[in-house]
Amino acid sequence: MGKSLKDKLSARIKVAKRSTIRELLKLLEQPDIISFAGGMPDPALFPVNLIKEACDHVLTNHSEFTLQYGSSEGYLPLRQELIKRIELKEKTTVSEDEIIVTVGSQQGLDLVAKILLNYGDIVIVEEPTYLGGLQAFRSYGGRFIGIPCDETGMQVELIEDKLKELGKHEIKRIKFVYVVPDFQNPGGRTLSLERRKKLIALAEKYDFLIVEDSPYKELRYRGEHKPSLFSLAPRGRVVMLCTFSKLFCPGFRLAYAIGDKDVIFQMVTGKQATDLCTPAFNQAVLSYVLKKNALDPHIEKLVSAYHVKQKCMLSSLDKYIPPLGMPSIEWTKPDGGLFLWMTMPEYIDTERMLPRAIENKIAYVMGADFFHDSSVRNCMRLNFSMSSVERIEEGIRRLSEVINAEK
Ligand SMILES: Cc1ncc(COP(=O)(O)O)c(C=O)c1O
Numbered sequence: 001m002g003k004s005l006k007d008k009l010s011a012r013i014k015v016a017k018r019s020t021i022r023e024l025l026k027l028l029e030q031p032d033i034i035s036f037a038g039g040m041p042d043p044a045l046f047p048v049n050l051i052k053e054a055c056d057h058v059l060t061n062h063s064e065f066t067l068q069y070g071s072s073e074g075y076l077p078l079r080q081e082l083i084k085r086i087e088l089k090e091k092t093t094v095s096e097d098e099i100i101v102t103v104g105s106q107q108g109l110d111l112v113a114k115i116l117l118n119y120g121d122i123v124i125v126e127e128p129t130y131l132g133g134l135q136a137f138r139s140y141g142g143r144f145i146g147i148p149c150d151e152t153g154m155q156v157e158l159i160e161d162k163l164k165e166l167g168k169h170e171i172k173r174i175k176f177v178y179v180v181p182d183f184q185n186p187g188g189r190t191l192s193l194e195r196r197k198k199l200i201a202l203a204e205k206y207d208f209l210i211v212e213d214s215p216y217k218e219l220r221y222r223g224e225h226k227p228s229l230f231s232l233a234p235r236g237r238v239v240m241l242c243t244f245s246k247l248f249c250p251g252f253r254l255a256y257a258i259g260d261k262d263v264i265f266q267m268v269t270g271k272q273a274t275d276l277c278t279p280a281f282n283q284a285v286l287s288y289v290l291k292k293n294a295l296d297p298h299i300e301k302l303v304s305a306y307h308v309k310q311k312c313m314l315s316s317l318d319k320y321i322p323p324l325g326m327p328s329i330e331w332t333k334p335d336g337g338l339f340l341w342m343t344m345p346e347y348i349d350t351e352r353m354l355p356r357a358i359e360n361k362i363a364y365v366m367g368a369d370f371f372h373d374s375s376v377r378n379c380m381r382l383n384f385s386m387s388s389v390e391r392i393e394e395g396i397r398r399l400s401e402v403i404n405a406e407k
Contacts, residue, residue: 011119016139034395036382037363039185039338045305046249047289047298054288062284070280072268074101074256078287082256085290089218092231097261100268101278105215105243105255108267109136110274112211112239112257115266116175117142124162124177124208126154128341128370128379130185133178133213144372145174151332153191154179156199163206176209176239181229182217183337186370186381190335193226200233209263212240216337218247218299221307223335236260244286246338247299252282306338306385309392313340313384316396323404331382338385341367348406349377356405362398 058066066075073079079099086094102108109132117123119141125133127146134144145162147154163171177199181191191199203210212229230240236259243255257267271277289295314333317340322329331342344350350366357363367379384392 012139012141015141017135033358033361033363034387034391034398035363036384036387036395036399037365038386039383040386041246041250041302041338042305042309042385045302047294050289050294050298051249051285054285057288058281058284066281066284068280070277070283072100072272072277073097073264074099074278075280075283075287078283078290079256081287081290086258090228090231092228094258095261098264099256099258100264100271101283102241102255102257102267102271103275103278104245104250104253105213105241105257106132106136107271107274108239108241108243108255108257109133109211109213110139111267111270112176112241113137113140113142114270114274115263116209120173122170122174124159124174125372126179126184126187127372128186128367128376129178129372130180130213131369133180134370134372137178142175143173146372149184149187149189151189153181153184153189153195154199156191156195156202159199159202171206174206174208176211177203178211178213179229180213180215182214182226183219183334183339185216185337186339186365186367187341188332188334188337188339189341190226196226196229196232200229200237203237204234210238212238214240215243215246217242219303219306219338220336221303221310230258236263239263247302248286248289248295252286254278254282254286309384309387309389310334310340312389312392313382313396316393317342319393320396320400321403323400323407326404326407329403338383340382340384342380342382343367344378344380344403346378348403350380351377353402353406357399357402360398360402362395362402364399 078101079096082099083094113136117137117140121142122145123137123142124145124147127148147158149155179191183190199210210229228240230238239257239259241255241257317331327345329342329344331340351368354366364380364382367376368374387395
């Protein structure tokens, strides 16, 4: 980079980190690589015919509004459909000024950070957490306090001890807790009901917000639905982000945020400076699909297809891992979502091992990327939605060879 550009760059972009996953994805276009790296839905499951029908309907009947600029809050008929859906699924009511349609939940994360964070403000995050969240918060100057996760998610009971280590002034700088409570990316874990309630009580006591990011909630393969923090908390305490990337298709970049109307108002203001509005055409297509009640049957298909893939990955892991003669290796067995999280002996550094994995035509995401301080080196995230069952088994076999060579 030329010196003159370096001098001009903002502090914001200087601290920003590129997503390793996005970088990896470029590499993984080679068809002989079996990739457990991305978090992408299986393209074979995209509802192409339904989308064709919806596009045709929208173009024939609503072209004058949907090919035009739209409102920053989102296309009203879609917001109305979403409100009905939220009422049904979350058993809570939301009004039209408590919802904004965003360009993916990634934009929701960006907007939340934009309206809440000043340089040096603190965000409490899970360890591990979604790296796109870290990216968004870091780019607005966020600092992090990490709270480790166990089988039932973020160990919420450790938060107060962490707060005791901070001075009063520092506690005031905590703006929000960021939590992915359902089949978390990357760990696959789900926050227990007891911890959800405890987290809300802490947020009330210390007056911080909760940003609940839940893209995988509806991809449940076993067990009971857990109420959202949004539905459990007093209104105004939680901003909830939901996306259609994993339930419909990521190419439409459609998601929404719900929260107190004052928060949503600020997010709308923030969005106006970013992109004016979410494409109305995409919103009208989704609106048609929801009105026709065609999304839920599609989600049922996704759930059964991904469940088969998850079972295949779990049984392949049982078969091949750990390689003979190696100490134990553990992995999560989530009730839903698209990821498993694998923890290896401490001497294995999954970042160091990655180039060899790629040479062996297998890819994963190294765990360090999901920690705000990159401190944990011996974990990896495995995605099972993109590969066929045959490739999943072969991929785990290759992975076992790569791990074995670390002995
Ligand atoms: C936890 C989490 N939040 C947000 C996103 C971003 O999703 P979107 O495609 O809606 O921007 C993802 C995508 O993988 C995710 O896993």
